[in-house]
Amino acid sequence: MPPEPADSAMACDLPAIARRWGNDPANLVQILRNVQESCGVVPSETLDQLARLVGVARVRLEATASFYSFFHADSHGAYEVLFSDNIIDRHAGKAELMQYLCERLWVEPGKVSEDGLVYVDETSDIGLADLAPAMLVNGLAVPSLDKARIDLLAELIRSRKPLAHWPAMLFEVPDNVRRAGPLLGEPFEPGAALASMLSIGAEETLARIEASGLRGRGGAGYPTAAKWASCRKAVGDAHCVVCNADEGEPGTFKDRVLLASHADLVIEGMTVCARVIGARRGLIYLRGEYRNLLPALGRTLERRRAAGLLGTDILGARGFDFDIAIHLGAGAYICGEESALIESLEGKPGKPRNRPPFPDRCGYRGQPTVVNNVETFACAARIAERGAARFAGMGTPQSTGTKLISVSGDCARPGVYEVPFGVTVREVLAECGAKHAHAVQVSGPSGTCVSFQEFERRIAFEDLASAGAFMVFSRERDMFEVARNFTHFFAHESCGFCTPCRVGTSLLRNIMDKLAAGKGSPYDMQEMKRIMCVLRDMAHCGLGHTAANPVVQTMQKFPEAYERRLKKLEFEPAFDLDDALETARLITGRDDEWAHLAAD
Amino acid sequence: MSAGTFTLDGRAIPFEEGQTILDAAAAAGVDIPHLCHLPGLAPHGSCKLCTVSIGGRLGAACTNRAAAGMTVESETAELNAHRLTLVQMLFVEGNHFCPSCEKSGACRLQETARRLGMTTPHFTHFFPARDLDASHPDVVLERNRCILCELCVRASRDVDGKNVFAIGGRGIRARLIVNSASGRLADTALSANDRAVEVCPTGAILRKRVGFAVPIGRRPYDRHDIALSLPTRRGEGAGGG
Amino acid sequence: MGKLKVATCSLAGCFGCHMSLLDIDEKLFDLLELVELDRSPLTDIKHCGPCEIGLVEGGVCNAENVHVLKEFRSNCRTLVAVGACAITGGIPAMRNNIDLWDCFQEVYHYGIGLEGGQIPNDRELPLPFDKVRPLNEVVRIDHFLPGCPPSAEAIWKFLTDLAAGREPRLDYEMLHYD
Ligand SMILES: Cc1cc2nc3c(=O)[nH]c(=O)nc-3n(C[C@H](O)[C@H](O)[C@H](O)COP(=O)(O)O)c2cc1C
Ligand code: SF4
Ligand code: SF4
Ligand code: SF4
Numbered sequence A: 001m002p003p004e005p006a007d008s009a010m011a012c013d014l015p016a017i018a019r020r021w022g023n024d025p026a027n028l029v030q031i032l033r034n035v036q037e038s039c040g041v042v043p044s045e046t047l048d049q050l051a052r053l054v055g056v057a058r059v060r061l062e063a064t065a066s067f068y069s070f071f072h073a074d075s076h077g078a079y080e081v082l083f084s085d086n087i088i089d090r091h092a093g094k095a096e097l098m099q100y101l102c103e104r105l106w107v108e109p110g111k112v113s114e115d116g117l118v119y120v121d122e123t124s125d126i127g128l129a130d131l132a133p134a135m136l137v138n139g140l141a142v143p144s145l146d147k148a149r150i151d152l153l154a155e156l157i158r159s160r161k162p163l164a165h166w167p168a169m170l171f172e173v174p175d176n177v178r179r180a181g182p183l184l185g186e187p188f189e190p191g192a193a194l195a196s197m198l199s200i201g202a203e204e205t206l207a208r209i210e211a212s213g214l215r216g217r218g219g220a221g222y223p224t225a226a227k228w229a230s231c232r233k234a235v236g237d238a239h240c241v242v243c244n245a246d247e248g249e250p251g252t253f254k255d256r257v258l259l260a261s262h263a264d265l266v267i268e269g270m271t272v273c274a275r276v277i278g279a280r281r282g283l284i285y286l287r288g289e290y291r292n293l294l295p296a297l298g299r300t301l302e303r304r305r306a307a308g309l310l311g312t313d314i315l316g317a318r319g320f321d322f323d324i325a326i327h328l329g330a331g332a333y334i335c336g337e338e339s340a341l342i343e344s345l346e347g348k349p350g351k352p353r354n355r356p357p358f359p360d361r362c363g364y365r366g367q368p369t370v371v372n373n374v375e376t377f378a379c380a381a382r383i384a385e386r387g388a389a390r391f392a393g394m395g396t397p398q399s400t401g402t403k404l405i406s407v408s409g410d411c412a413r414p415g416v417y418e419v420p421f422g423v424t425v426r427e428v429l430a431e432c433g434a435k436h437a438h439a440v441q442v443s444g445p446s447g448t449c450v451s452f453q454e455f456e457r458r459i460a461f462e463d464l465a466s467a468g469a470f471m472v473f474s475r476e477r478d479m480f481e482v483a484r485n486f487t488h489f490f491a492h493e494s495c496g497f498c499t500p501c502r503v504g505t506s507l508l509r510n511i512m513d514k515l516a517a518g519k520g521s522p523y524d525m526q527e528m529k530r531i532m533c534v535l536r537d538m539a540h541c542g543l544g545h546t547a548a549n550p551v552v553q554t555m556q557k558f559p560e561a562y563e564r565r566l567k568k569l570e571f572e573p574a575f576d577l578d579d580a581l582e583t584a585r586l587i588t589g590r591d592d593e594w595a596h597l598a599a600d
Numbered sequence B: 001m002s003a004g005t006f007t008l009d010g011r012a013i014p015f016e017e018g019q020t021i022l023d024a025a026a027a028a029g030v031d032i033p034h035l036c037h038l039p040g041l042a043p044h045g046s047c048k049l050c051t052v053s054i055g056g057r058l059g060a061a062c063t064n065r066a067a068a069g070m071t072v073e074s075e076t077a078e079l080n081a082h083r084l085t086l087v088q089m090l091f092v093e094g095n096h097f098c099p100s101c102e103k104s105g106a107c108r109l110q111e112t113a114r115r116l117g118m119t120t121p122h123f124t125h126f127f128p129a130r131d132l133d134a135s136h137p138d139v140v141l142e143r144n145r146c147i148l149c150e151l152c153v154r155a156s157r158d159v160d161g162k163n164v165f166a167i168g169g170r171g172i173r174a175r176l177i178v179n180s181a182s183g184r185l186a187d188t189a190l191s192a193n194d195r196a197v198e199v200c201p202t203g204a205i206l207r208k209r210v211g212f213a214v215p216i217g218r219r220p221y222d223r224h225d226i227a228l229s230l231p232t233r234r235g236e237g238a239g240g241g
Numbered sequence C: 001m002g003k004l005k006v007a008t009c010s011l012a013g014c015f016g017c018h019m020s021l022l023d024i025d026e027k028l029f030d031l032l033e034l035v036e037l038d039r040s041p042l043t044d045i046k047h048c049g050p051c052e053i054g055l056v057e058g059g060v061c062n063a064e065n066v067h068v069l070k071e072f073r074s075n076c077r078t079l080v081a082v083g084a085c086a087i088t089g090g091i092p093a094m095r096n097n098i099d100l101w102d103c104f105q106e107v108y109h110y111g112i113g114l115e116g117g118q119i120p121n122d123r124e125l126p127l128p129f130d131k132v133r134p135l136n137e138v139v140r141i142d143h144f145l146p147g148c149p150p151s152a153e154a155i156w157k158f159l160t161d162l163a164a165g166r167e168p169r170l171d172y173e174m175l176h177y178d
């Protein structure tokens, strides 16, 4: 059975959808998501009705609805097929397969087929780089695409078979855990960490976390105990625990595996945190691309409630009340940034807040909030369960414990590797069977491009900080195209709040496209450097700060990939002169030599 | 009551508890370039023009609070070069044709560009397709000149209590939207006397029929440097409509 | 030292910048002490020879503009974009979001007195671009002299700076975009 598709009972019943979310404007993203899922669209007309139902100005709803990629006012047909567009998918043949599917279905990318049946387009990385190329069909992941699978899909779509009756194997997503350590490899008895915490007390548990040296696994590496301690002290009447399961960084998929197969560990970590900071409310912000994980996660929550591990008086401890709701994202990478995530949880466009104050003092609904990565909570549960010593004894002094690495690209064994911090790039490459690696993108587009000369560098906060992505590129890969793909990603995902990133990421993308078309000059390289400086210094959040990294780093480490593309001239027009005459040629019917402009 | 002083470009600036660097500087008569801030509206921090160095760390002066003993630098060659780049980005992002704009001479964007010595928008123009909305009897909304500063959004929401405006879309496709099913300004609750109509720093929101009441050549920035005109900013709307 | 050779032209502009140049009035004589005009609407020389300075008014709206602009670029050591249209596309660029087909229709089919008019396809007519562009999107530009038009004083200041080998600078008062 594929995961349950849309709740058809709610089919387009706006009052029922709104009621389900308490008619609360703070749940707008969830309401819109339900509308999108059950109606197939978020029609402009529904906004007025929804605005009345939740009691906010229509314009605020429209702002939210138009921000997220997965909401759309125009129908995408009965089947919406979105190909993941990470460079890894491209290297695995995504473009060819997409074209093949379009031909088989008689559709153009980005346009609904004439019979209104199907829509094919691309979307940012969907967290299946180990199983690339991959796609979402009506929001559900279909991995490991090849011609045979595309043939099957085309057949199913053309015969209008409901998704619920599609072969389940299409939706199967293996974990691909290639190396397990203390986090993934050892059995976990649900409740074990909670029992251990209750026996030593919250204070002592926090001390354990501190002694373990645990640092956030979402990328920045902020000490977890410090965050929890600060939130514990913060004044508020509804502390909150938020699990950041947005995992939007292209090439990262380890949270997917944790949520699919180790959800108890993650939820237990959240529950431990709740006890430490005194929270009764927990939220998991699950990226929309992981819609397929929702039913099982919901069942895990149910099971834990039934087992007394969530709800009131958890494990019999009087007043230990905590429960968790799941919110789904709707296609916006920026919502992984913690303050944008909170905005999204509050029903707004995901735009990063001004800080300070940080969430630990003023987070969800203005209350003290801990936001941690999925893996961080899983580690915390292990530490609560087993004590700090073993964890602290692994890794390096500044980066303790193990790290889940999401390995993808040109290697024999893509998948999740649990490695001790301090491991070198070369060691990971050897383990995953990457024989001809030329470069590795560590921690995704916003991370570091590591060239073959730097393979002795270590994965650790003190060297290569990483949220876990590890994309391998072999010698024949064009690092310029890698950077260009990432530049498109950032331009697409910029939230648009601040000037440098809103405009700068698109300028960068356009210049990279110009270079790709063979029309670049050294002048364009200077332009990119200038934009890069402004992004780095003036952008509002991490997305903007790092958006030029792929270009800057590949320029520096693989200059030949750029030089090859530069015309000898010092300057090339910003646009294609001859193309710009095409419309007039068509209108006048001219094709004489004066109706053309040759390149110099 | 002053809560202490900080230094801005070597000058001691007194501030009140909770005051931002930008507001404290303005009160002391020192202008830090800015576009998305007006006293009385919630700080926003999106244009990034007001970015200053605060003890070596860069941050927006309009959202960072002043603290005693802080060392703030604003008028540095590097920051002004960055600011120029930002202004140029704003020019190419929209469609700004000053010679045909009623706001010319009373426009904060234009004036900030002049002050930063901009002679060219420099970057490749996007020439985006944006709508002009002239449906409202008293106000015209010219999106081609909107810089997405959200001053009107905040003024309408927090001062007028109307929520007439918001920003829709994402990234470079972000655009100003209005509170009506038709998408037309005429069908919103906006009235010509709303604060939201006054606050636009550019020629994106203009009152009708007063466009050239103050002739070009006698407009606020024809007469003063922008810093000098700060205290009278509330009356700015009169010049450019 | 000989006089500086200067060439000027107007592309998609209104000749306003040239008028402003003439507005230098009596200083024009001083100027002519310094410079000698090559190709220019003021001299009627049709092609540009090697020059020190090229002043280009107007943006690029058609194929012919590109030929002229490139001729200037290859002959002028210093190329100056003069006026709003040269720098931003200006008023002509306000057509940029009107479909070119609609423009043609309006001009040749629906315009007053044009009943049954035909869209000309004469090769002598410069073919228009889909968008009007500023000069710096087509060739490298050395300096920008904004204004619509730049004032006579601004032009004078700019040219005398250039003639003296200084980096031309307009102070705040002279810097206008309208
Ligand atoms: C643009 C951007 C995207 C981010 N995406 C994620 C994400 O998908 N998952 C995540 O855990 N952290 C992400 N982060 C980091 C979070 O802001 C935050 O630091 C993290 O969730 C804190 O948890 P940790 O301390 O456990 O790492 C992102 C940050 C930025 C700037
Ligand atoms: S840097 Fe980019 S993503 Fe971050 S706030 Fe600015 S526009 Fe949004
Ligand atoms: S809004 Fe300002 S910058 Fe834009 S065209 Fe009008 S005067 Fe010029
Ligand atoms: S209309 Fe004016 S005030 Fe409103 S966002 Fe645009 S520029 Fe700012």
Ligand code: FES
Binding pocket: B033, B034, B035, B036, B037, B044, B045, B046, B047, B048, B049, B050, B051, B060, B061, B062, B063
């Ligand atoms: S005024 Fe501070 S960011 Fe705009």
